[in-house]
Amino acid sequence: MLKEYRTVREVVGPLMLVECVTDANCDELVEIELAGGELRRGRVLEVNQDKALVQLFEGSAGLNLYDSKVRFLGRSIELGVSPEILGRVFDGMGRPKDKGPAIIPEKTLDISGIPINPYSRNYPSEFIQTGCSAIDGLNTLVRGQKLPIFSASGLPHAQLAAQIARQAKVLGKGERFAVVFAAMGITFEEADYFVSDFQRTGALERAVLFMNLANDPAIERISTPRMALTAAEYLAFDLDMHVLVILTDMTNYAEALREVSAARKEVPGRRGYPGYLYTDLATLYERAGRIKGHDGSITLIPILTMPEDDKTHPIPDLTGYITEGQIILSRELHRKGIYPPIDVLPSLSRLKDKGIGAGKTREDHADTMNQLFAAYARGKEAKDLAVILGEAALSELDKKYAHFADEFEDKYVRQGMEENRSIEETLRIGWELLTLIPRAELKRIREEYLDKYLPEAGEKE
Numbered sequence: 001m002l003k004e005y006r007t008v009r010e011v012v013g014p015l016m017l018v019e020c021v022t023d024a025n026c027d028e029l030v031e032i033e034l035a036g037g038e039l040r041r042g043r044v045l046e047v048n049q050d051k052a053l054v055q056l057f058e059g060s061a062g063l064n065l066y067d068s069k070v071r072f073l074g075r076s077i078e079l080g081v082s083p084e085i086l087g088r089v090f091d092g093m094g095r096p097k098d099k100g101p102a103i104i105p106e107k108t109l110d111i112s113g114i115p116i117n118p119y120s121r122n123y124p125s126e127f128i129q130t131g132c133s134a135i136d137g138l139n140t141l142v143r144g145q146k147l148p149i150f151s152a153s154g155l156p157h158a159q160l161a162a163q164i165a166r167q168a169k170v171l172g173k174g175e176r177f178a179v180v181f182a183a184m185g186i187t188f189e190e191a192d193y194f195v196s197d198f199q200r201t202g203a204l205e206r207a208v209l210f211m212n213l214a215n216d217p218a219i220e221r222i223s224t225p226r227m228a229l230t231a232a233e234y235l236a237f238d239l240d241m242h243v244l245v246i247l248t249d250m251t252n253y254a255e256a257l258r259e260v261s262a263a264r265k266e267v268p269g270r271r272g273y274p275g276y277l278y279t280d281l282a283t284l285y286e287r288a289g290r291i292k293g294h295d296g297s298i299t300l301i302p303i304l305t306m307p308e309d310d311k312t313h314p315i316p317d318l319t320g321y322i323t324e325g326q327i328i329l330s331r332e333l334h335r336k337g338i339y340p341p342i343d344v345l346p347s348l349s350r351l352k353d354k355g356i357g358a359g360k361t362r363e364d365h366a367d368t369m370n371q372l373f374a375a376y377a378r379g380k381e382a383k384d385l386a387v388i389l390g391e392a393a394l395s396e397l398d399k400k401y402a403h404f405a406d407e408f409e410d411k412y413v414r415q416g417m418e419e420n421r422s423i424e425e426t427l428r429i430g431w432e433l434l435t436l437i438p439r440a441e442l443k444r445i446r447e448e449y450l451d452k453y454l455p456e457a458g459e460k461e
Helices: 157-167 188-201 218-237 250-263 277-285 314-322 331-335 365-389 396-413 423-434 447-453
Strands: 008-012 015-018 028-033 039-048 051-056 069-076 078-081 088-091 107-110 127-129 149-151 177-186 207-213 242-248 289-291 297-305 325-328
Touching: 028 051, 078 218, 107 218, 149 157, 157 177, 157 188, 157 242, 157 297, 177 188, 177 218, 177 250, 188 207, 207 218, 218 242, 218 250, 218 277, 218 297, 242 250, 250 277, 250 297, 250 314, 277 297, 277 314, 297 314, 314 325, 365 396, 365 423, 365 447, 396 423
Parallel strands: 088 207, 149 297, 149 325, 177 207, 177 242, 242 297
Antiparallel strands: 008 015, 015 051, 028 039, 028 069, 039 051, 078 107, 289 297
């Protein structure tokens, strides 16, 4: 029989102070019974002698200090897992949200988890095809990598997230692949879009969805990504599946952290975020990867909206330190009507060289990637020069590069929301674009690849 306490002394926002407590532990789950019989849940944030600070999940509205009963459950927040979680939709606390039956768990896991020990890590080295040329061709995603997408308010990161989740696959070998998708602080319309898109395309069969809506308690947002990563760890390291985890939007997660930190009256760090924001994000991101002795893997794509389009904001800034690169969405490309509006020049995948080449994508991938980067950068410079001096000031070669930049954005970066390009098709489009530049300028590609793959100028149509 659990001991009940009627010693609630103070409630401030989502926090509750309980006194005269014995044997409470940090992160322990708490059950609060209101005077009318309603049950709410929380977790222990801090223990100081006989006082326990409890973080409420459902908020404190209607909570009476004198009539409420508090029970400490002796366990932390857990997620019951089994192979049946595939194809299901849950809320931010792991409760079924799709009107399906409750999961009968094979095992119950603590959602806190632990980051992967660096000694136990296997190096990411295998290509994951997302179907988006700007990622596959130039900023390649590698199995076990952490590759965030930096977006901004109003940009189509939700559509891109759904497209990647729908299209991503591991090439060759027929290995089992799954997607774990967690959304934090999103609107009902966005949640409906994600769920209906997964159902319409059949992607839900190999996916697990966790949905935390904007009107759900902010505290739930702190648990949602941990729920998703716990499900991913089970699928990857117990069932030997290759799992892609997409977390959107990490900015909403950080805002929830800031809200709880302010309620605890902690000393704020940059822009009011808690000083432990870096550590907290690292405990999430570092749960992705490959482990020696296990066939499965976790690849992570966190999506975050940069407040005021500022890359130096604490959330993208700290995320960039922890992860292996970033995909940056461009407002300028979005204004041009280009989808996905991926700005390839400032984007970076630090592990792309490990996942491309013969036996993984194709032998010419690295050379064409470098040449496309260089040609697009020079074309952008030529266009900027034309704005200042006029197009007449450009040399014939500069005009060709400027034309290449326009064609590159229109044919390589731009693609339909339902368009799933294979890596061979992405490479073919890249080679066709390179015919717009004189062969003598293609100095980053080996001669044997030019002879083998470069189309004749008249054939590219």
